Amino acid sequence: MGFIKTLSRFLTIAAIYSVLTACSSGPTIEPDLPEQEYFDKGQEALDNSLPSTAVEHFKNLETRYPFGDYVIRARLDLIYAQHEAGDYIAAHAAADRFIKNYPDNNALDYAYYMRALSTYRGAETFSGRYLNQNPAERDASEFNKAFNEFADFLARFPSSEFAPDAKARMIHLRNMVAEHELNIAHYYFARKAPLSALRRGQEVVQHYPSTPSVEEAIAVTIQAYMDLELYDNAQTNLAVLKTNFPDSQYLDQDGKFIPFELPKEADPDTLYWVSLGLIN
Known part of the structure; x- marks a missing residue:
């Protein structure tokens, strides 16, 4: 019994010491900002062409105020901010989440459009890494995916303000995929x-x-x-x-x-x- 009491006392003292040490040497956690302030800071960052900073503010708002008054708008702006920051995978995922979570939202067409555009931009960026090579010479699977996502968007929202741009991109994508097929044909000829x-x-x-x-x-x-x-x-x-x-x-x-x-x-x-x- 004496050993157990001694061990219990030692563990209690150690726990207290750990708490005191953390309080004295650990990083200071700043108090949460009001929800609107996170949103305003995100908007300001976008206005100043600082999309990565905007992403941070919108994520903070989303984490701290998941049921707040600004969270839906912040999640929409997060898609755009991630896209502008060049994080197309994250933008696509954020658009997907918005579509699933807000199927009746008035801005649903925007989410569908940005999802397709993120796939398109991601494929374009990947292809562009190969200097002096036409993107049609690379893997066309992501371009096909973007085409299908734009087609899905147009089928759902044919009168959307983003529809003309989606149609133009689909034409470009069809041309790219066709050219890709011919590049492969010449590869087989050789x-x-x-x-x-x-x-x-x-x-x-x-x-x-x-x-x-x-x-x-x-x-x-x-x-x-x-x-x-x-x-x-x-x-x-x-x-x-x-x-x-x-x-x-x-x-x-x-x-x-x-x-x-x-x-x-x-x-x-x-x-x-x-x-x-x-x-x-």
Whole structure:
């Protein structure tokens, strides 16, 4: 019993000492500011182009006043602040939370729009890290995700003030994805895989017919069919190219197909250099 009492007394003294030490040497915790002051400071930071500072103020408000009068507005502004700070993943997550928590809010269209825009900006930033490379040469999955999120936004809010911008970005995204498909087709050509190149060209023709890439996509199918020695198919697609693009860069003055050239680093292949020069 004596040992237990001694141990209990020691632990009590140690606990008291720890509290006193923490009080004397630990950081001072500042008292909470009024809710409106957090909000005003966040707005001021945005006005002064200090989005990271604004994020901090809006997060403080959200943490300290989760049911306050300004919390909904702060959560909306947090999406924008994180986006402006370049933290697109956080902005996307914040937009997602807002959509789930406030499905009847008047600003719901803004949350859907910012969610898609954050995906778009994030993909754009990732691609831009590769100097002197077109973003279409990189992984297009995030661009596809952004396209689908913009489409979801437009389906829900076709009359939103953000709808025109979303439509314009969707057109740009379709062009990017189509160009990406053609880059992959040329990659397969260089590696003597015409069947894989053909599939990429057909993908653009079938699913992205309104993009500027469709002319080249038809040319890709022609070249691929020639490499595969499917000359009737090549002839059919050549007729399509002539009908839709009579002044195509892939046709010479006599209307004959101009074959693609292999990249310099690739070894020429006999089949690859077969052209439609004999087909009129």
